[in-house]
Amino acid sequence: MKKVLYIFSLAFASCLAFSGCSNTSDEDQPAKYIFLFIGDGMGHTQVSLTESYLSYKEGKFGGERLSFTEFPILGTCETHSVDYNVTCSSAAGTAIACGNKTNNNYIGVDADGKALESVATVLKKEGYKVGIMSNVQVNHATPGAFYAHQDDRNKYYEIGMELPESGFDFFAGSGLYKPRGHKGENREPLDSYIERNGYEVCYGMEEYRGQKDSTDKMVFIQASGRKEDTDFYVSDGREEEDISLDAMVTLALDFLGEDEPFFIMCEGGEIDWAAHENKTMETVHQILDFEKAVNVAIEFYNRHPEETLILVTADHGTGGAALGQGPDWRPENFRWDLLEAQRNESQGKVSLSAEENKALNDRAQIGWTTHNHTGEPVPLYAKGKGAERFSGRMDNSDIKGKILGE
Ligand SMILES: [Zn+2]
Numbered sequence: 001m002k003k004v005l006y007i008f009s010l011a012f013a014s015c016l017a018f019s020g021c022s023n024t025s026d027e028d029q030p031a032k033y034i035f036l037f038i039g040d041g042m043g044h045t046q047v048s049l050t051e052s053y054l055s056y057k058e059g060k061f062g063g064e065r066l067s068f069t070e071f072p073i074l075g076t077c078e079t080h081s082v083d084y085n086v087t088c089s090s091a092a093g094t095a096i097a098c099g100n101k102t103n104n105n106y107i108g109v110d111a112d113g114k115a116l117e118s119v120a121t122v123l124k125k126e127g128y129k130v131g132i133m134s135n136v137q138v139n140h141a142t143p144g145a146f147y148a149h150q151d152d153r154n155k156y157y158e159i160g161m162e163l164p165e166s167g168f169d170f171f172a173g174s175g176l177y178k179p180r181g182h183k184g185e186n187r188e189p190l191d192s193y194i195e196r197n198g199y200e201v202c203y204g205m206e207e208y209r210g211q212k213d214s215t216d217k218m219v220f221i222q223a224s225g226r227k228e229d230t231d232f233y234v235s236d237g238r239e240e241e242d243i244s245l246d247a248m249v250t251l252a253l254d255f256l257g258e259d260e261p262f263f264i265m266c267e268g269g270e271i272d273w274a275a276h277e278n279k280t281m282e283t284v285h286q287i288l289d290f291e292k293a294v295n296v297a298i299e300f301y302n303r304h305p306e307e308t309l310i311l312v313t314a315d316h317g318t319g320g321a322a323l324g325q326g327p328d329w330r331p332e333n334f335r336w337d338l339l340e341a342q343r344n345e346s347q348g349k350v351s352l353s354a355e356e357n358k359a360l361n362d363r364a365q366i367g368w369t370t371h372n373h374t375g376e377p378v379p380l381y382a383k384g385k386g387a388e389r390f391s392g393r394m395d396n397s398d399i400k401g402k403i404l405g406e
Pocket residue numbers: 041089272273276318373
């Protein structure tokens with residue numbers, strides 16, 4: 001009897017180990033619809049700042065929540081790169097996208113320079129449609145990590161040249177950075193290169209509407225992206241026709257449809273830019289814009305709750321923000337009133353000098369420790385099919401495997 005049991009359990013164990021033998025449950029399969037949102041520079045404290053501001057708006061010290069922080073699963077990801085405690089966006093983007101740590105400034109390659117395969121590429125091969133979007137340039141570090149392979153994230157032109165090779169279905173962003181190569185170079189404009197290689201490049205909504213039914217490969221660029229080397233905040237004078245990040249997600253859904261499975265990566269790229277400058281209110285408003293983009297996915301989830309996975313995470317923190325600073329801490333609310341008044345006065349356009357900005361943060365009791373990135377773990381919020389895999393501690397290089405159900 002003992003022997004029979006032993007043989008039985010041996011057979012059972014080997015059956016489990018060999019997944020082709022067991023009935024691979026639907027639970028192990030990637031979700032049909034996958035949304036991955038990356039708030040560039042959106043660490044725990046940037047999220048806390050935003051929720052503190054929302055609470056202030058309600059006359060409270062706390063309790064207001066961003067929609068995605070209410071997701072049922074909360075994980076936390078280590079972010080260091082191979083060669084630094086503190087990562088950059090390309091190394092973190094590569095870890096998230098490709099499941100491998102790499103050196104800072106490397107993009108889509110491991111620390112030895114070997115090309116890696118991103119989760120988007122794997123899913124594309126499995127029949128998923130892929131949409132990659134950001135409110136910064138489509139050849140910037142985070143979007144680039146999903147399709148490019150370079151040992152230097154500053155090779156914007158080369159990253160842009162890799163875009164058509166991806167075969168992904170939809171891209172959107174503020175522009176194409178360094179569209180003729182670096183200073184002194186005068187290479188074929190990236191948009192014409194990309195068009196020659198099978199994509200339609202549309203600038204603004206009017207061109208999008210005119211072209212969307214006649215192509216199945218689209219690069220949507222903001223209308224203001226026609227100007228070369230666009231490099232400014234949405235709030236700093238983009239053209240009226242330019243669309244918000246949530247509208248980009250809506251556009252992706254419009255273009256990709258829902259008949260076939262899809263993977264959408266959406267980056268809130270300007271959270272990082274605002275936090276590099278230690279601009280408290282700009283950081284908060286960038287996160288509120290990012291939340292609106294996540295909300296489009298939540299609406300989609302509500303229509304397809306069994307088949308949709310939404311992940312919201314960050315590549316790293318930026319600026320070392322803190323709720324509270326200095327020796328003269330007072331038991332009253334953070335001075336969101338001062339920060340808000342300054343933003344209203346300037347209508348988000350006239351920027352304060354670095355000294356004026358620091359003085360304002362000091363008065364508001366909001367601390368910032370650096371103009372660079374920071375090395376603490378970042379949050380990961382998950383909701384939907386397979387979300388439970390993202391509970392607890394993980395490394396940012398674990399995300400790809402968890403998405404794929406490995
Ligand atoms: Zn940064």
